[in-house]
Amino acid sequence: MIGLDWTGVEVACLRVATLHGVDEFAHKIGCAPRSVRLWESKGLRAQLNPASKRLLEDEYRKLDSAQCQRFEAALSRVGRLPTAASSPEAIQVIPMQNHRVDMFSALDSVRAVVDQTLSKCTITSSRVELLDERVADRVLSYTAMPPAMALTSIAPDLLEVQAVAAERQPAAIQARLSEATAVLGLLTADALMKLGEIERANYWFGTARMAADDTPNRRLRARVRAQHAMLPYYYGDTEKTVALAQAAQAILPDTACDETALAAAAEARALARLGDEYGAEQALNKAQRLTDALENNTSDEAFRFNTKRLLLYTSGTLTYMGRTARARRVQDEALQLYRPTSVIIDPALIHLDAAVGHAMDGSADDGCQLAAGVLDDLPTEHRTRIVITRASDVLDALPAGCRQLPSAGTLRELVCAETAT
Structure with missing residues (x-):
């Protein structure tokens, strides 16, 4: 033991001495961030178990001289260390039973510092x-x-x-x-x-x-996970998309909002790509119910979910379920809704879904020509990796006997040229 009676005050001082945030500090000492926050919020009233105290003492022993000085200075400011102390051995907590007046004075100092911190802005x-x-x-x-x-x-x-x-x-x-x-x-x-x-x-x-x-914003927590689900979908880890989409929905179960509607639609599209038609159908139906319950809006701002965005996800879901005729009707409807807007990427992705559908159902020339046209028509600054990846998916969907077609060669050259830049 090093003589410290570890409370939330000492925890905060030790964290300050190591120049870490709560999460970093908790990871460093080997406990949960929630515990550190709880200790610090309770201050002198925090009751740490012996195992936690040992973790803190182990961390204290690792301090270098500069960190020790910061720790002692922090303790001095809150009245937990006499200013004359200059080494770990000198650190003592004033016993309540022997120095009641000094302890009350120290508590007054702590309160003053806490008040100052809370009012600081x-x-x-x-x-x-x-x-x-x-x-x-x-x-x-x-x-x-x-x-x-x-x-x-x-x-x-x-x-x-x-x-x-x-x-x-x-x-x-x-x-x-x-x-x-x-x-x-x-x-x-x-x-x-x-x-x-x-x-x-x-x-x-x-x-x-x-x-x-x-x-405390649960919708924001769900939104982050639902949006994150897009990354593995486009870049190869579709099962992770399903996990993230389901995690987003679990945060707000049975709640109709932009976030849950997006997450359900993302889950449906990913399950379809994984070959789980039943699961995709269930998730798509849920996405439709949630979207129908939303306020009717046509906003193009990020993170809003509405009918045209649902149609974007439905397009991909139906395409990978092999229901290309129904997918084309959805794509036509979606493109009509997107036409008066300034959004560029979503319509391009819908066209590329259609191109994948053509490739899958035997219309290889149509699929390759459509995908090449999308790449040619996109402004250079919007011809990004996510679009090139979807164009590559068209090539991957071609039957083996169609991969040497001139239209496939043209599309392959475009993809390779954009990938190289």
């Missing part, structure tokens, strides 16, 4: 509202922007939100900052996904999930 409510408005603008304009341009516009907002969130803010403001971080992180991940930066996108989806899970 480096951002005004007006600035938070301004940040919220900027995030909302990013969401509104995102679907019409080329992904590279979207990343350029999002980055300054991310940096500003992070700079403010790095300082201790009141809980309500901190939650709003975490929401902003989650939304901006999600847009960043989606743009990286479209550009084919798969690993970076995956990391950013993880960041968005951590930020969302740091808020």
Whole structure:
């Protein structure tokens, strides 16, 4: 034992000394982040079990001299360490029974520091509202922007939100900052996904999930998982898509909202691609019920789910179920709804679903020509990896005897040329 009576105050001081956030610190000492948050929130009232105290003492013994100084300084500020202490052996907690007056004085000091911390705020409510408005603008304009341009516009907002969130803010403001971080992180991940930066996108989806899970907003938590499900669908791990889509729905069971409707539709499309027709049909029916229960809207802003977006997912689901005639009717309806909008990627993906359907049902020339036309017609800044990947899926769907057709060769050359750039 090193003489410390570990409470939430000492835990907070040790974490500050190591310059870690709650999650990093918890991982470092080998316990759950929830435990660290609970200890720190209870302060002197926190009752740690012997095993937890041993973990903290083990971490304390690893401190270097600079970390020790920070730890002792933090303890001194809250009245838990005499200022003369300069080594681990000197750290003592003042016994209540022997020094009641000193202990009460120390508690007064703790209260003063806690009050100061709780009242500390480096951002005004007006600035938070301004940040919220900027995030909302990013969401509104995102679907019409080329992904590279979207990343350029999002980055300054991310940096500003992070700079403010790095300082201790009141809980309500901190939650709003975490929401902003989650939304901006999600847009960043989606743009990286479209550009084919798969690993970076995956990391950013993880960041968005951590930020969302740091808020009480269950819809946001579900949204992050539902959106994340798109990455493995387009880039090869369809079973993971199903898992993420189901996890999103589990957060809000039997709740009709954009997030659950999207997750059910994503699950249906993935199950169809895996060959589970019954499961795909069930999930698609659920997506339809949830979408029918939503407020009727035609918004093109990111994260909103409506009829035309459902038709996009239905198009892929029916195509991989082999119901290409029904899929074509859905695709025609979807393209009609998308026609008056400024969204570019969704209609391209619908056309490529149709091209896959042609390839699957024996119309190889039609499928290859349609896919090549999609690539030719797309503006350069929108001709991203996600579109090229879907064009490659057309080639993969061709029967073996059709892969040497001139139209297949033309499409293959286009795909290879775009992949090389």
